[in-house]
Amino acid sequence: MCGKCIEGSYLAGWHDGVYSFEHMSEEPDFMGPCVMAAHGLVEVVCSPGSSLNDLHTQGLDRSPLMAWAAWVYSQNQSHRKIDLTHYSSIIKNQRAKRYSVQGQWAALNTLYPNIAVFLDNLTLQDIGHNFNEALFDEIESCLLDIHGNGYYTFELVESMFAAEGLFPIFELSETAKPSLFVEHALEIFLLTEHLLHFRPMSWALPMALSVDLTCDFDSYHMAWRRYTASRVLNTLLKSNNLAVVQALGGSLELNTVHAVCQRNIGDKQLLAQLLNIVNNCKGDTYIEPKRLATQITSLL
Helix, strand or coil, X not given: CCCHHHHHXXXXXXXXXXXXXXXXXXXXXXXXXXXXXXXXXXXHHHCCCCCHHHHXXXXXXXXXXXXXXXXXXXXXXXXXXCCHHHHHHHXXXXXXXXCCCCCCCHHHHHHCHHHHHHHHXXXXXXXXXXXXXXXXXXXXXXXXXXXXXXXXXXXXXXXXXHHHXXXXXXXXXXXXXXXXXXHCHHXXXXXXXXXXXXXXXXXXXXXXXXXXXXXXCCCCHHHHXXXXXXXXXXXXXXXXXXXXXXXXXXXCCHHHHHHHHHXXXXXXXXXXXXXXXXXXXXXXXXXXXXXXXXXXXHHC
16 A cells, blocks of 8 residues: 555545645545645645645644745745745755765765755755756756656556556656655755756656656655646647647546646646547546546536
């Protein structure tokens, strides 16, 4: 059993493009506060009308990702001015974890010196304001490194839905580092934001998104995948790169596609593209394609 088994429980919080824990059939902390934050914090941030105060009142403020959330809200002029220096202690604590001998990030400090310097001297105000091509190259390589250096193979498995037959899933290389999305989700989110700002069409993002990491209950990988997939698909669509939209969308789990739809219920063009993806897929072990197709059609 892994974190993917409970992803659908939290995604039930989406209704008509707005996220609320009240829509869940379980109590949001039924697996503990760390799991609640890993699966719900990013969804709340992506919900229209939410605020930093909501994260505090809903018990999500112990997560290091509060620093990322503060940065996201600070980019929206509709929110009150946010003092990003308030989250400096979180940044400092994460630096200590990165240099822990027992931690997985320690090796990355040597492999990616530009990332190490960037993170060691990071303030949230630096995100999107530090142009460095060598840094961008390292972020791309690091994301692929975390996902197993971008190498994976296909494995055919039988769908839980009898009529669906066989469908392919990704088999990870042994070099993948899924646990980094537990202790160092903040770094991965902030590096991704920096890359999205300067290289929104980065070739590495679709490749990393196409890899389905095995996850612990409190892993932020699924939240990262949903958030980043939505950002990348929107960029590709605006560039009229429909072939890549279809290719990337076809590599995502249907739970991820469902979440992207809920984040973009007003974007009929993107919904139509995602509907085409769902209509032409074999499905997976979590969502029946016909049911999701009906939901998307209702939004068009």
